[in-house]
Amino acid sequence: MSTPAAVATAAPAAESQSRFEVFTYDDQIVRWFVIATSIWGFVGMLVGALIALQLPFPEANLGEYLSFGRLRPLHTNAVIFAFAGNSIFAAIYYSTQRLCKARMFSDAMSKVHFWGWQAIIVSAAITLPMGFNTSKEYAELEWPIDIAIAVVWIVFAVNFFGTLWKRREKHMYVALWFYIATIVTVAVLHIGNSLALPVGLFKSYPIYKGTQDALVQWWYGHNAVAFFLTTPFLGLMYYFLPKAAERPVFSYRLSIVHFWSLVFIYIWAGPHHLQYTSVPEWAATLGMVFSVMLWMPSWGGMINGLFTLRGAWHKLRDSVVLKMFVVGITFYGMATFEGPALSVKTVNALSHYTDWNIAHVHSGALGWNGFMTFGMIYWLAPRLWRTPLWSQKLANWHFWIGTVGILLYVLAMYTSGITQGLMWRAYDDAGRLLYPDFVESVVQVIPMYWVRLIGGLMYLGGVVLMMVNLYKTIRKAPDELPDPAVAVPRLTGAGSPGGDGASGDGQSTPTPALA
């Protein structure tokens, strides 16, 4: 299985006790995060389906608390922070322990992190429909919840860095680099963007005004995409893909180059959300230039992922995990090709404000974040619950209806986005607007909204299949799930065991414990 070096189920022999250290991994916390991921994924996407219905069918706005304007932030917060969030925590808690050959620094902190985060999500699900909302995209939660997020995040950071400090593996594997970048940058972004003056229990005004507020908001907004939806998922990919494919990562050198360039360049790109607005022109241009540069490091990650499968493509046939990963990484490649294109001013002039953005968002979110998460869950479930997955066939169905769902969703939104962009700027022969009444463009795209709803429901159906599969798998798990115990040679000051320079060609990263 997935444990490094040797698995010691019985107490190690007395003579080896001197040379070996025995410890356990905390898998219970990972199980919790996996379950939370699937529940919140379902809830968040159900809200997504509801708002997708509200657009073509406004009668679905169910009163004051469940109208589109209040539910849309609930959807984005639920899918980003609850679904993707719990997913990356599951990935981090599982893989960090293995990569460090150490149990998490503090079990208590792990629990505070888990329950604190779920409490934050529940408070978001209550306050957003009530209309407590800052209006800043992806940072809508009001100041008391913002403070709670900061506190829980710091607990998480201490727990994570404590584990690094306690590690028994000398070198940090590339997945850990991405986790480090995630943890420190999200903290900086969240605090920087949320600085506000409270004027009531659930009301505050940001300390920034006008163009400054816009720039800070999109410095945050874009890098929330970068450091919440990209870097942790790259870390996830670097750990779980080689595991599932049983191949070392394609190139160590590429992982170094693309890690540092990604982390350095991403932060500059925020102002591409503000092309042609009243922010200073140079800032928007800088955002555009860095976004175009970002294409390369992004594809570095994609290439390192896909090429890891070299010589292992045949495994795709029987492995739903690998199928999920390959489609996920491919959508990552598409979204990060499209993103730089959208940043270019002439393209953005058309695409900004339209459904094209929604297509871009969901090809990244459904394809990359969703499918990487599902692949990870299908790989983890048998290992965490020590029993084979209940149904491979159901998992395959999930893969196929999910894929078709994404395609319907994004193709519908490309069509409607480009239609909107073209109709808004269309002139007649006399130089007047061809569609002076805005509603004409609304009516035109309504059929596409229905198609998007069908795609979204298919994708959601896939999530339901996964939940059934997970539930059935858990039902047949053994009653006792003791933490896996591991024995590793004691680390003596000088050399470190295993890993280090295992392959001498300077190319392949030593894969975590393929043994």
Next chain:
Amino acid sequence: MKRFFRANGAHRRIEGWPLVFTILTVVAILVGTVVEFAPIFLVGGAVQPLATLEPYTPLELAGRDVYIAEGCNNCHSQQVRPFQDEVMRYGPYSVAEEEVYETPHLWGSKRTGPDLARLGGKYPHLWHVRHMDNPRSTSPNSIMPPYPHMLTKPLDLDAIPGKMRGLRRLGIPYTDAQIAGASQSAQAQAREIAAEVESQGGPGQLADREITAVVAYLQRLGVDRARALDPDLDRAEPDVEAHEVEEVYDTMLDPGDEPPLLEPPVSEVPNPTTNLAP
């Protein structure tokens, strides 16, 4: 370079030092942050408010907070880009100088509905009341959600002075007198709006309802910018001004015999006034 990437090269060494690695990561993300923000925050004062810019009245402020609570910004932008089609459709493009009191900014990222930055004066108050009550009553094919509760929910005036004091600390120039008289001022403006709605044949008794605050806010949008472009517009007489603005829209949109009255073509060059160069 080779030495850096080798299996036991320089980078390999950093991988054994989490603290150094973390510091390097922080430096990597701070470079871009500092380079982009330093000029904007240090030279930030160079964006002077429009001469005609005034803070929102207490009632408008309350309306703006309803707009935020309802999440109208999820469907409506408030930022007209300097393109010919947008200027024709909405009105003068947005400039940094009209945004200096906006906290939070409400530019939005999606136009499921039209931009609202130049809405002030486009419609009579009654239109807004009916439209918020049921958008399909004024715009048959609209997909906007209805907000009938705005017509019944009481307007919360008590919170306004506290909000104004907070905003003053953030640099919005409210005077002591304005803060002290906030409630009266809001009530007076609300009564005026409610009376006008009633005189236009709409429902009565709206003076203490949320809807008056929303209407006050919506009618304010873009007015300061319009006055900066045409000093003859007088803020004190919103009706005259509303009617004038409406005429401008009509000439722009009405496909009459006369050639449309267009603004000089706006090329795709970003707005020169936003450059921070001294």
